[in-house]
Amino acid sequence: xxxxxxxxxxxxxxxxAIDRFEDATLDRPHLFRRWxxxxxxxxxxxxxxxxxxxxxLSLSTDSFLSGQNLANLFRSFSWLxxxxxxQGLVIIIGGIDLSVGATMxxxxxxxxxxMQLGLPVVPAILxxxxxxxxxxxxxxxxxxxxxxxxxxxxxxxxxIQRGIAFSLxxxxxxxxxxxxxxxxGQGNVSLGIGxxxxxxxxxxTLALVIGLFLRRTVIGSDIYAMxxxxxxxxxxxxxxTRLKVFVYTLCGLLAAMGGILLASRLGLAAPGSAVGxxxxxxxAAVIGGASLFGGVGSIRGVLLGAAITQMLNNGLVLLxxxxxxxxxxxCTLMLLTVLLDYxxxxxxxxxxxxxx
Amino acid sequence: xxxxxxxxxxxLRFGSLSLVQDLDMxxxxxEIVGIAGQCGAGKxxxxxxxxxxxxxxxxxxxxxxxxxxxxxxxxxLGMEVIxxxxxxxxxxxxxxxxxxxxxxxxxxxxRWLRIPDRRRMDAEAARILNELGMSYRxxxxxxxxxxxxxxxxxxxxRAMTHRARLVIIDDPGLMLSYAxxxxxxxxxxxxxxxxxxxxxxxxxxxxxxxxxxxxxxxxRGQCTAEYATKDTDRERILAATIGASAQQELxxxxxxxxxxxxxxxxxxxxxxxxKLLEHELGTPELDRQxxxxxxxxxxxxxxxxxxxxxxxxxxxxxLERERKRLARExxxxxxxxxxxxxxxxxxxQSGLEQGAAEEEIQNVRADVRMVVDDLRxxxxxxxxxxxxxxxxxxxxxxxxxxxxxRTGIAVKVFVDPNLGRLPESTELSIFRxxxxxxxxxxxxxxxxxxxxxxxxxxxxxxxxxxADNGQGLPEGFDLARTSADGHYGLLGINERAALLGGWCxxxxxxxxxxxxxxxxxxxxxDQTDLTL
Numbered sequence: 044x045x046x047x048x049x050x051x052x053x054x055x056x057x058x059x060a061i062d063r064f065e066d067a068t069l070d071r072p073h074l075f076r077r078w079x080x081x082x083x084x085x086x087x088x089x090x091x092x093x094x095x096x097x098x099x100l101s102l103s104t105d106s107f108l109s110g111q112n113l114a115n116l117f118r119s120f121s122w123l124x125x126x127x128x129x130q131g132l133v134i135i136i137g138g139i140d141l142s143v144g145a146t147m148x149x150x151x152x153x154x155x156x157x158m159q160l161g162l163p164v165v166p167a168i169l170x171x172x173x174x175x176x177x178x179x180x181x182x183x184x185x186x187x188x189x190x191x192x193x194x195x196x197x198x199x200x201x202x203i204q205r206g207i208a209f210s211l212x213x214x215x216x217x218x219x220x221x222x223x224x225x226x227x228g229q230g231n232v233s234l235g236i237g238x239x240x241x242x243x244x245x246x247x248t249l250a251l252v253i254g255l256f257l258r259r260t261v262i263g264s265d266i267y268a269m270x271x272x273x274x275x276x277x278x279x280x281x282x283x284t285r286l287k288v289f290v291y292t293l294c295g296l297l298a299a300m301g302g303i304l305l306a307s308r309l310g311l312a313a314p315g316s317a318v319g320x321x322x323x324x325x326x327a328a329v330i331g332g333a334s335l336f337g338g339v340g341s342i343r344g345v346l347l348g349a350a351i352t353q354m355l356n357n358g359l360v361l362l363x364x365x366x367x368x369x370x371x372x373x374c375t376l377m378l379l380t381v382l383l384d385y386x387x388x389x390x391x392x393x394x395x396x397x398x399x
Numbered sequence: 400x401x402x403x404x405x406x407x408x409x410x411l412r413f414g415s416l417s418l419v420q421d422l423d424m425x426x427x428x429x430e431i432v433g434i435a436g437q438c439g440a441g442k443x444x445x446x447x448x449x450x451x452x453x454x455x456x457x458x459x460x461x462x463x464x465x466x467x468x469x470x471x472x473x474x475x476l477g478m479e480v481i482x483x484x485x486x487x488x489x490x491x492x493x494x495x496x497x498x499x500x501x502x503x504x505x506x507x508x509x510r511w512l513r514i515p516d517r518r519r520m521d522a523e524a525a526r527i528l529n530e531l532g533m534s535y536r537x538x539x540x541x542x543x544x545x546x547x548x549x550x551x552x553x554x555x556x557r558a559m560t561h562r563a564r565l566v567i568i569d570d571p572g573l574m575l576s577y578a579x580x581x582x583x584x585x586x587x588x589x590x591x592x593x594x595x596x597x598x599x600x601x602x603x604x605x606x607x608x609x610x611x612x613x614x615x616x617x618x619r620g621q622c623t624a625e626y627a628t629k630d631t632d633r634e635r636i637l638a639a640t641i642g643a644s645a646q647q648e649l650x651x652x653x654x655x656x657x658x659x660x661x662x663x664x665x666x667x668x669x670x671x672x673x674k675l676l677e678h679e680l681g682t683p684e685l686d687r688q689x690x691x692x693x694x695x696x697x698x699x700x701x702x703x704x705x706x707x708x709x710x711x712x713x714x715x716x717x718l719e720r721e722r723k724r725l726a727r728e729x730x731x732x733x734x735x736x737x738x739x740x741x742x743x744x745x746x747x748q749s750g751l752e753q754g755a756a757e758e759e760i761q762n763v764r765a766d767v768r769m770v771v772d773d774l775r776x777x778x779x780x781x782x783x784x785x786x787x788x789x790x791x792x793x794x795x796x797x798x799x800x801x802x803x804x805r806t807g808i809a810v811k812v813f814v815d816p817n818l819g820r821l822p823e824s825t826e827l828s829i830f831r832x833x834x835x836x837x838x839x840x841x842x843x844x845x846x847x848x849x850x851x852x853x854x855x856x857x858x859x860x861x862x863x864x865x866a867d868n869g870q871g872l873p874e875g876f877d878l879a880r881t882s883a884d885g886h887y888g889l890l891g892i893n894e895r896a897a898l899l900g901g902w903c904x905x906x907x908x909x910x911x912x913x914x915x916x917x918x919x920x921x922x923x924x925d926q927t928d929l930t931l
Contacts, residue, residue: 261502262511264495272488272499277452279486279500279557280474286511338490 085332085339085383089347092330092376096351100358107361114240116357118228118308121242122147122301124349126320127327128253129297131345132290134328137270137337138186138193140294142178144320145204147302148313150174152208154224154303155217155312164224172299178204179295180288187287201321208314216313220306228307242304249297254342266290270337322370326377327352334384351376401464403428403565403596409448409458411620418444419455419620426565426596431587433607433628434600436617437640442600443483445617446569449473449598450480463564474500479563483570485554487542494524494538497556527556532582547574555583566590570601573672584610604633604640616640666697712898719782719827726782734774741767783830791826791853792818795833799851806841809848815855825921828895829853829863835888836865836915844869844913856918865915871907892917 100107126143133140154171158164178200185196231238257263265286268276276283306312331348333340355376356369404426411419419441426432436442447453449460454469461467462476473480487496494517503523504516521538528535533552545553551574558566568587572580587597587610601607607614608628616624616639624639741764748760779801786794792814799810820826833851840846846869856862889905892915896903901919908914 256512259514260511261504261513261515264491264502264515265511268488268491268499271490272486275486275488275496275499277486278450278480278482280472281500282472 085380085387086341086344086347088380088383089331089344089351093347093351093354096354096358100354100361104358104361107358112357112361116353117243118240119357120350120353121240121246122304122308123323123327123353124246124346125249125304126298126301126324127331127345127349128250128342129294130324131328131331131333131340131342132253132257132266133193133294134325134333134335135270135337135340136266136287136290138287138291139197139325139335140179140182140291140298141194141197141321141325142182142201142204143294143298143301143324144317145201145208146175146178146295146298147305147317147320148315149178149204149208149302150299151302151306151312151316152211152217152314155220155306156211158221158224159217159219164221167224168227168303171303172296175295175297175299175302176292177295179292179298182295183288183291186291187284205314212314214314216311218311220310220312224307225310226307228304228309242308245300245304249300250342250346257342262286267338319370323352323356323373326373329377329384330380332380334388335381336384336388339384402426402461403463404449404598405461406449407459407461409445409455409460411444411448411453411455417620419448422458422620422622424615424622426598428564428596429591429594430613431591431597431599431611433611433614434598434617435602435604435607435614435636435640436600437602440602440617440640441620442602442617443569444620446480446482446567446598446600449567450478450482473567477564478567479558479565480567481554481558481569481571483573485547485550485571485574487545487550487553489543490541492539492541493528493535493553494520496542496553497524497527498560499557501557501560523560524556527559528552530559531556532579548576548579551575552579555586559586562593563590563595565596565598567598568600570603572601572603572606580606602640604636607636608633708898711894715895715898716824722781726778729774729781730778734771734778737767737771737774741771780834786826786830790820791829792816794826794830795851795853798830798834799837802837808841808846810837811848811850813850813852813854815853818853818855821861821921825861825899825919828899829861829917829919832863832892832895832917833865835892839888840865840867840869840913844871846870846912859920861919861921863915863917863919866908866912868912871911871913872905876905 106112126147130140130143150171153174154167157167157170162170182193182197182200185191186193227241230241232241232244233239257266265276265281269283269286273283302317305316309316327349328340328345329335329348330351331340331344331346333345333348352373355373359369359372360366402425404424406422406424409419409422409424410417422445424432434442434445444453448455450473451467451469451471459466462478465476467476488499491499498515498520500510502510502513502515503520504513506513524538531552533549533556535549542550542553551571555571566587568583571583575583584606587599590597597610599607599611611628614626614628614631614636615622616626616636618640626636626639744760744764744767748757748764751757751760779798783794783798785797795814796812799812802808803810821829837849837851840849844867846867849865849867852862852864852866854862893903896917896919899919899921901917903915903917905913905915
């Protein structure tokens, strides 16, 4: 039997370790801890990468900083950012949505087809958005309620959506879209500082609103807590299933928004548009610091990631590399970021073990 | 009064295993109901069902007049549940974890769009944690750095963030030190004072006795008994959790031994768990009271058990001595008297001439001889005369021969020739066991031949085997049930074996018939006291 008065040999050293660690982290939570933990470093890396790419491209090409190119860049950045925000939220709750590219194509197509069939612009756009929301809801229901792996569900969903999109028009694109609709993707709004592309305005507004909700409201803290504390949320009476379904639905809705903006920009809705776009979207979220293990990520990070991804896409063409290289370079960067994230987690794990 | 919670026929199976079976439960406002049961009795499953986390296979649950469908959010209904395993969001700080799912602040509709009021939450959390007496470094501390005890306290604090109508508690005591356990008990009483109902599942009967109004005993997923706390005592509840009440009334010694071994086992388990906890917590200031209490309990139990065994042994030895005295009395007095009567009759007969009377006297003499034979028989059973003079082997041989002649069942006796003399108590016990075994065979087995075997399995152990070729044991044979029906023979065998420190097993022989095996440790004669 245990000697009741025996001292545990572990106790002293361990409390000391806790003391030391917590003194370091707790008293100065914002500055010190942020920089010490790698999630801060990851954001730093994203900022650094952004300026690096920007600098290289401005110095090595003449056309990068031209007004025309920047305007194009801003526009294509917008829908990537919008879709990546949705993807980022899904990644933060520990899931993934591979069907966003197909959702973009399908909802753009449905919006375009409705207009072709004579529906006014606004209801047609709503139809497109509704399509995206329904697809997101279905994905979320399968993942959250039936507990299927998100990877498989959204992969299947991607194939189904492409199939539906192609069979809707027999493979043809929908053209001759009405003028007011085209304004959405191609137009500018003049604000005090100058004229701003409409898609960029939409993207930044969305980012601001969603970012505020994520930081300031309970739903935001639930989303961050989801991946590691799902059991705790359940026993605390939080409807975790509903929250997951909501996040997937939001992701589908944002993808639809991106798809409609893309169709409006191109002036046509093609069933084969945005093929492989999910790679860019996931890369943007991950490069921007969203952890594929869940629980980590931010809207400003996702915006940074989207900007980096889009600059690389644009810059590689300007530098004269064949466009085949784009995906390879972006994916390499994404894998490096995931590796960094892995090291961060390892570091935290060691910390948990020595302290907890 | 209308019940707050009513469960009807809740059942949950996992494969072929029944976790909860047909559970009915009624809970009124302001009532504290305890659920007692050993580890694995299904307490946590019941709590999971009532908390809406686990869906039952059948049954219904009515809370405040509303029928619930699973899965439901207990919290929305006004139930607070404290689980056995505290669940935390590791990256969230103390305040966040305390108010998880119940954040304070201004809302733009629903919980999701609520903007948490950090300052108010911090103040509230500090107040609650102070009330619990929990020490912490900072409210900004992440849950990752908490000890198990602190986690459990946070989980308890969660239940205190707002006034609940029903609090369900699933034995958080394992993680808590003694002082916090007492704190929890006073919290439970506080909840009742505010009109809430409390359901408290625990395997600590003392805690249940301290606070509850009513105790339900759960055993293998079934509610086996329900007591009003003021009309019962902890022994009865303990017995009900083990399921030992029937044996308790019949044979205290077996029950005592059984619960003694169980208690020892539990104590070992507890000590292990304690050791684990201590390692995990690593806090030297953790109070030793539980451990000391445990040691005390064990000591008391040990002493009680030794006394009990001693008493039983004395009783048996008194019994044997009384039998011996009775046998001597009958032999020396009654039989001698009868023999004298016989001689006098003989004398009388020789002095008489008349035919009719002579015949009558003949009959009387024959009767007297029969009575003497019977009495000798009885004396032999009361106290085998051969055992005192010739030892166990001869006594068994002669008894078996005699028995075989009376019953017509063939008996073969094999006694290890190197057996030697054993302590008197052992020899007598073995003899009695054989006696009982053979009488059972005669009554129940309908056998034609029997075999008795007594041998050494090692230098310190004896094995006695009594086998027959009869119909064997009936299906579903259960020792406890037979003794409940009033057949004590087998129980007696069991008892004698247990008192000698051995064991006894009764089973069917694969080749047909029943097989009784008794193994007894024995010491050489000179080392044992020979009083018995």
